[in-house]
Amino acid sequence: MNIVAITGMDLTSMQEQMPKDLQERCEFHWFKSSSEAGEQIVNADVIISAGRINPDILNQAPKLKWMQTLSAGVDKLPLQEFAERNILLTNARGVHTIQMSEFTLSLMLQWIRNANLLHELQQNKVWDSQIKVGELYGKTLGIIGAGAIGEAVARKAKAFDMTVIGYNRSGTPQPAFDSTVSGEEGLPYLLSQSDFIVLLLPSTAKTRGFLTKEHLSLMKPSAFLINLARGDVIDEEALVHALQEGKLAGAALDVFEQEPLPSTSPLWSLKNVIITPHIAGASAHYTERVSSIFYHNLRAFLDGSEMINVVNLTEGY
Template sequence: MTSSISTASDTVTVLVHGSEIARLAREGFPNLRVLSAKDLTSLEDQVADADIIVGSGIDFPVQLFDKARRLRWFQSTSAGIDAILPIRDRVSDLIVTNARGIHADSIADFVMTGIGMMHWDFPRFMREQSGREWHMRPVQPISHKTLGVVGLGSIGVEIARRAKSAGMTVIGSKRDLTSPLENVDRLLPPKDIAELLRLSDFVVLAVPHLPETTKLMGREQLRQMRRGAFLINIARGSVIAESELVEELQAGTIAGALLDVFEREPLPTDSPLWTMPNVLITPHVSGYPSDYTARVFEIFGDNLQRYLEKKPLRNVVDLTRGY
C-alpha cells in the first residue's frame, strides 16, 4: 500500500502494540513516525508521544491514556472495546475505531461446524469409535431446524446467512427493527428474547460486551429453551452466568453447549465444563483467522490514509452505545 502524505503529516506518531502491524505501517506510510511496543514497559515509555494508538480494545492498559496527552485516535485490533468501556466518559473526545467485520466469515464457519457436530452428536460417534462400537441411528435434516441469533451485527448477520443457506429457519434479536434483514425470517426486540429461546433448536449468542448483556443468559433463560436445544456462545464469557449454565447442563435442561468464550480465560482446569459429555470447548479461536493481522491492517491502513486526508474513518465506535 502506497501513501501520499503531505509534509504536515510528518509529525504524526503512531504507536503500535505489536511488531507486525508496525512493520506494515512503516512500509505503507514511510513518512510517518511509527513506534512499536512489545510490552507494558515500552508502551508506557512511548505513549506520551502517540497521536494514534493501535492495540487490542479488550485488554489494552487504559490507565496509560492519562499519559497520552497527544492521543486523538485509538484503533482497536479487536471488535470489542471492553477495556475502554469503563472509562468512556473520560475519553469521550477520543476517536475509537474497531476491527468490526474481519471476524464474520471465520466465526460463521465455526458456528455452522459446531451446529453440525452437535446435531449429529459427533462426540458420541467419537466415543463409539474409540470403543469400536457400531450404532446406527436416524438424524433429522438440519434444514428442519430453527436457529436463533441473539445480536445481529456483522457476525450475527453472516451466521444467519450461512444458516439460511443450509435451509434453516432463522429468528434474530436486535435493537433496531425498522428494516427487515435478508436471511432472517423473524425479527424480535431484545425484550422478547424468551420467544426466540422458546422457538429455537440452536441459540447463538453474538452480542457485544455491555453492561446490559452481562449474564444475559442465566437459569431463567436456559429454562425457556427447548429441552433438546443447544447453546452456542461466541460473544463474551460474561454474557452467560457460567455457574448456572453448569447446573442446568447437569440437570439436562438443554441438550448441550458449544462454548468458545468463558468468564475466566484460560478456562480453569477444575471447571466441570471440561468433562461434560454434552459440552464442546474451544480456546477462544472462532474469530481468529490465520490472516488476522492482514485483515486488521486492511482496516487500519485505510483508516490511517483517511485520517491523514481528514476524511471520515471506518468502523467508528459510538462510545455511548459501546459498539
C-alpha cells in the same frame, strides 16, 4: 503522525505493507509490550492495541488523539477516560465475520452429526453403525445479536435449509433472516422456537447477564446453545445447572466468565458441552483484514474524512 502499536500480535505485515502514501506521512513503531515502547508512548498521536491497555499508558500519552483496537470488543478498555479526554476509539468490527460464521456452522454440525462420539469410538477402535445422527435441515436457528456476524451465520444456515430468527434492539428486518424480533416479547419467542441458539452480543453494561436462568427455562429441552459473545452475557451457574439437569440438551462455549476456564469448572466434565479456548475469531487472515480497516481509518484521520467502526463510548460498541 506518530503511530505506536503495543501488542503481542505479529504486525510485521501491517508495517511492511502499509500503502506508500501513508508511509510518507507517518512513523509506525510496533512493540510487543508497553515496557518495550518506553518513551515512544509520550509522542504517540495514535495507539494500536489488541483490546486491552493499562490506564497508566494513557497518562503517559498526552498527545494521543485516536486509538485503533485490533479486537471488536472494547469492554476491557477505559472508555470513560477516552470520553473525558476526547480520544477517538475505533474497533475491528467486521474482521471476524467469515471465520466466526464458519465456526458457528461447524459447531452445529459437530453436535447434530454426533462428531464427538464418533471420534471417541474411533479412538477406542469401536465400529458402531447404529449411532444416531441428525440433520440441520428444517431446524430453527435463533441468533441473538443480528449484526454483521449474525447475518453471515444466517446466510450460511439458509444454505442448510434452516429457518433463522434474529434478535436485535430495534427489530429492524435483516435480509438474511426469516424474521427479526426485539424486546421483552421477541426474546422469549426466539428462545422457545429455536433448536439452535447463538449468542453474538457485545459485552456492555446493558448486555452483562443478558441471558438469565428464566430465559434458559424457556428453551426447548432439545435445544443446543452456542456462546461466541462474552462469558458475562449469560448466567454461567444457571447454564451449568440446566445442562446437568437435562433442561438443555447441550452447549458449545468459546467464552467464559473467567478465562482461562478454571480446571475446577464442572463444564469440563459435561459430555454435552463442547469447550473451545476463545478462538472463534482466530484466522490466518486476521492481520490482513484488520490492516485494511486501519489503513482506511488512518487515511481518513489524516484527511479529515469519514472513519469506519467508530465506537460509541457511552454504549460501549
